[in-house]
Amino acid sequence: MNPLRVGVIGLGIGRKHIEGYRTHPGCEVVALCDLDENRLSNMSDEFRIAGKYRDTAALFAEAKLDVVSICTPNSLHRPLAEQAFAAGCHVLCEKPIATSAADGEAMLNAAEAAGKRLGMNFSFRFTAQAAALKARVDAGDLGDIYYGRTVWTRRRGVPGWGGWFGQKKMAGGGPLIDLGVHRLDLALWLMGYPEPEWVMGQTWNALTGAAVADSGNKFDVEDFAAGTIRFKSGQMLSLEASWAGNQRQNERMETRLFGTRGGLVHENIGEGYDFRAELTCERAGALWDDDLHEPAPVPPPSMWEFIEAIREDKPHPADGREGLTVQYLLDALYKSAASGEPVKIG
Numbered sequence: 001m002n003p004l005r006v007g008v009i010g011l012g013i014g015r016k017h018i019e020g021y022r023t024h025p026g027c028e029v030v031a032l033c034d035l036d037e038n039r040l041s042n043m044s045d046e047f048r049i050a051g052k053y054r055d056t057a058a059l060f061a062e063a064k065l066d067v068v069s070i071c072t073p074n075s076l077h078r079p080l081a082e083q084a085f086a087a088g089c090h091v092l093c094e095k096p097i098a099t100s101a102a103d104g105e106a107m108l109n110a111a112e113a114a115g116k117r118l119g120m121n122f123s124f125r126f127t128a129q130a131a132a133l134k135a136r137v138d139a140g141d142l143g144d145i146y147y148g149r150t151v152w153t154r155r156r157g158v159p160g161w162g163g164w165f166g167q168k169k170m171a172g173g174g175p176l177i178d179l180g181v182h183r184l185d186l187a188l189w190l191m192g193y194p195e196p197e198w199v200m201g202q203t204w205n206a207l208t209g210a211a212v213a214d215s216g217n218k219f220d221v222e223d224f225a226a227g228t229i230r231f232k233s234g235q236m237l238s239l240e241a242s243w244a245g246n247q248r249q250n251e252r253m254e255t256r257l258f259g260t261r262g263g264l265v266h267e268n269i270g271e272g273y274d275f276r277a278e279l280t281c282e283r284a285g286a287l288w289d290d291d292l293h294e295p296a297p298v299p300p301p302s303m304w305e306f307i308e309a310i311r312e313d314k315p316h317p318a319d320g321r322e323g324l325t326v327q328y329l330l331d332a333l334y335k336s337a338a339s340g341e342p343v344k345i346g
């Protein structure tokens with residue numbers, strides 16, 4: 001098979017996609033697309049990629065792509081994915097899948113109609129600690145998981161202050177859909193994606209309100225969100241996400257799961273993006289605490305896995321259907337916050 005021809009649309013986090021694809025010899029990034037001329041020429045120079053486009057119609061008409069990564073503002077995920085499927089491409093989409101579950105469903109329908117794949121870049125799964133914990137959970141070391149708590153709270157840090165992240169029409173919401181989506185996926189993935197039944201959510205805008213008024217920026221999303229999900233199995237998961245919250249750490253990321261035989265913790269060390277993993281597990285009648293001292297071999301990035309899945313005709317570890325399940329939950333949490341009522345998942 002010839003190397004798969006890859007294009008990347010949106011060159012913010014899109015840089016990570018270029019780097020990720022370059023780890024797989026079975027593909028070549030041949031084209032980049034961004035409205036921002038500077039980003040486009042800087043990145044095509046840096047990575048020596050000849051195809052440069054500011055318009056997606058020209059990209060799909062001329063670049064003869066097999067695979068495309070969509071790394072644009074959230075509201076563009078659906079229209080660009082539909083355009084890509086119509087052009088016969090597989091799509092690796094940034095999180096969240098879209099700004100609503102209705103859009104996510106349309107994307108999966110378009111993928112199915114085209115006979116192409118929709119994968120998600122749920123990047124937190126593709127770390128050494130997450131992979132090691134998943135292996136222990138799947139080996140039964142936690143027994144039956146009954147409760148979890150998953151958190152990403154930031155002290156002060158609205159991404160791109162004044163830009164699209166703070167605008168509901170383009171982003172779909174605030175830290176819940178931006179940061180919470182990662183920790184939600186990670187917890188659900190470790191739990192084996194149980195079927196949700198009810199959610200209860202609440203959002204606040206206690207800290208950014210005044211700053212927004214002073215700056216004149218458009219900002220119509222929450223700065224803090226919390227919620228609880230109950231699953232058909234009786235399991236429960238609590239979630240917290242913020243861009244602004246009164247806490248000591250700049251970034252607090254934590255996922256805890258409690259099971260009948262053991263429990264786990266996955267959390268960031270200090271302020272940054274290095275993580276530690278800990279497992280408490282019953283053995284020979286006693287509770288043992290295991291720390292992951294040596295990070296397990298770092299797993300390949302989701303771009304490598306996506307190319308491998310296409311070439312080997314096997315599932316991608318982060319499928320669009322899981323992206324849609326997460327989006328149903330996000331929609332329901334926002335709906336519950338707006339109505340003040342619990343929301344049943346259909």
Ligand SMILES: NC(=O)c1ccc[n+]([C@@H]2O[C@H](COP(=O)([O-])OP(=O)(O)OC[C@H]3O[C@@H](n4cnc5c(N)ncnc54)[C@H](O)[C@@H]3O)[C@@H](O)[C@H]2O)c1
Pocket residue numbers: 009010011012013014033034035036039054056070071072073074076094095096121122123160178
């Ligand atoms: N997986 C992760 O850890 C992670 C991290 C950051 C962002 N993201 C996600 O990635 C996406 C992009 O976020 P970002 O932080 O890179 O945003 P960004 O604003 O930095 O970059 C988006 C880029 O898309 C370009 N763009 C906008 N409309 C376009 C169009 N019609 N055609 C071509 N280019 C267009 C913009 O010019 C911009 O350069 C979002 O969905 C976000 O949620 C994921």
